[in-house]
Amino acid sequence: MRQLCKGNVAVIKGAMLAGCGAYYGYPITPASEIAEAAALYLPEYGGTFVQAESETASINMVYGASCAGVRVMTASSGPGLSLMQEGISYLAGAELPCVIVDVMRGGPGLGNIAPEQSDYFAMVKGGGHGNYRNLVVAPASVQEMADLTILAFELADKYRNPAIVLTDGFVGQMMEPLDLEFREIVAPEKPWAVKGTGETRKNMVSSIYLESDDLEEHQRRMEAKYIRAQQMETRSEEYCTSDAELVVVGFGIVSRILRSAVDEARKQGIKVGLFRPITLWPFPSQELAETALRAQRVLVVELSNGQMLEDVRLALDGKRPIEFYGRVGGNVPSIEELVAKIEEHVTAAV
């Protein structure tokens, strides 16, 4: 059933399908509609919605609900995510699944509310203390806001780890057709959960490992699951890359503009293709390398000062020249602007 839906609302539609039982959050532009949709919909089928006093409280309420085995989520934007970092580290350390949506806006500080992709480091590389990873998916459309939220719930449970839906103000605020049909999505059993029952009485959720050896062993186990995720969970999309001489790389909203720019540039005979990471962690390094090595050069475009750029560099390991074009502050490049950049890099090459 196609319905015209806002990206932020689609997150909750996806979450409901995934069996989300609780939402704890605090309002912030441009993410507030996620909380509003949760407040509207969740109680209608018996789910829990609580507006917390802060993002610090939100993420710890998420922690509590996750301990009890509930599929639970929260959403915010940059400033709120900064406050959640402590909790995210605890969730990762205690191996608790949950879904956290970051509808990115301009930073640092209060910045502004226009779209940026400048939380990449904070979300993809960590941001809280300690050795841990977030599973990160990056939707580029309203449909993906729902689909990747569902995927995030599944990955979170599969790896017992927080999963982040990393998107931006444009994808959150825009409306597009959403195709979502009800289907039964069954969450896995969580025998480790603490539910206040006789069967779960011996269970204990904690991130404390006082003995060095115990903590090392715990971290080795976490590392092992992260390696598994790197082998199994990378996702990406390619467009016109088979004969491309220039590969442009962008995620989220930028990938949309790049796609249009690729169409325009191709009209002028420029052999350019698009590589879009859908999972940012694990980063589809291998897929990118294969594609980029068939081409001559790479152009990375982000709404940041070059954050994903570092992962592209790691993936290509110096084997292809990489250029970067970033806009920040809430400025979003136009198609024409990106076509010009593409032309520039192709001409530079000859």
Place this chain on the structure above:
Amino acid sequence: MSTHQVMTEKPMVSTDSYQVVHSKSGVFYSEYERKTDLKHQTHYCPGCGHGVIHKLVAEALDDLQVKDHTILVSPVGCSVFAYYYFDVGNVQVAHGRAPAAATGLKRACPDKLVVAYQGDGDLAAIGTAEIVHAANRGEKITVFFVNNAIYGMTGGQMAPTTLVGQRSTTSPWGRRPVNEGFPLHMCEMLASLEAPVYIERVALCDNKNIMRARRAIRKALELQRGGAGFTFVEILSPCPTIWGKDPIEARRWVGEKMVPSFPLNVFRDRKVEIPNNNVPPHKTVAELVEGEGKAGAHVALPHRQHLFHDLGIKIAGFGGQGVLLLGQLLAEMGMREGLEVSWLPSYGPEMRSGSAHCHVCLSKERVGSPLVSRPNVLIAMNEFSLHKFASQVVPGGLIIYSLGHLPEDFSAPQAQVVCIPAAEIADKLGSAKVANVVVMGALLEETECLSPGTAMQVLETKVKNPNLLEMDRKALDAGRVYIDHTVAVGAVTQADGFAQ
């Protein structure tokens, strides 16, 4: 009460007539896993109040027979390892966040007992917000607040409850209110809230008071078991190690120094009837997920032939003119006519300053950029928007200006301009609110991008009030007729963009 033979505490020296029982509650594990050795010992210092409180809590849980129904939330502080001792469901959380985590747990397990155990740094400093708001929401949890006037775990720094003049490693000259403020009185603070049902402060200063503490702890748990609201017991508790006193002196110090500063009292003991006006669950996820889409899907539309491959429309004007809604309607219509569509609004403070705009893409293929930087059509609902965006319109594009005349100083040589006094037309129909629908009529008539039939279908699903719907129908027609008419007489539309 089930008892075990193991002794965990040093016998308390009793000066009054209470009999001391050395036993171990069945809610304690028989062996503590914390260290491979020392399986019968807690990690607390001799004479520490935490040990006494643990015992009182365990006995109460045992007597209430809720071992299998209890979740204990351990804090960060000396009691961080509470989970090694209590044979109940255990969760360990970040410093100060126990009330928030307990909220998530209790909401997930409403018929279980959720107990948060916190120190004074945990609860009254770093976690002040969490405790106040959990109490204010009336979370049906029990919080045991151990006030020892110091940070024990980190080695004796000042706590928010440190007494005036009391030395600590971070108040080496004694707490001075001029620099560090006064001790925080949590019971009194929380008692100013509506929701809590039970708030009491007790002290472990002598056996009589320990018995009072025992009763308070029991009562709080019992209330929670009965489904009552937020229950809170503050326990003034000795920390002989940091205070540099022997256990007896420390206990005495609680009575002599702490109690005068933290008066013992029952601050709240009442049934709070909070009416439950939550609407019970009454929808399925399927209904909620598929939503309106389901209703719309019944109307099968023959896919129309569209003369464009893709069309970018920018609509701009004042907030309140229905700029964003007009864009949504167009996107919805496009979707129903089988097109790929997107709608992207301006959002946030910009809207509050009075202006609003949105971008609509209609396409036969997946929409790339939803941001229309070079619109085929600009709908300018005020002069400001006209000036601001006209130059973006592609050569040969269209500008619809919703006023009767173009401003004198305006020219847009590359675009065709249509002026329509939409507000006046709408006013005549009875409501200025439908000006945006008048403009839509003009757009559909001028470009034939989407069908007026689809417009009415969409309006029928969005506008529930029949009078308003009728007004919209008239507005749509009026916009179309106006274009029909003005184009016929060539009065307004001119290639050079100037109106006559």
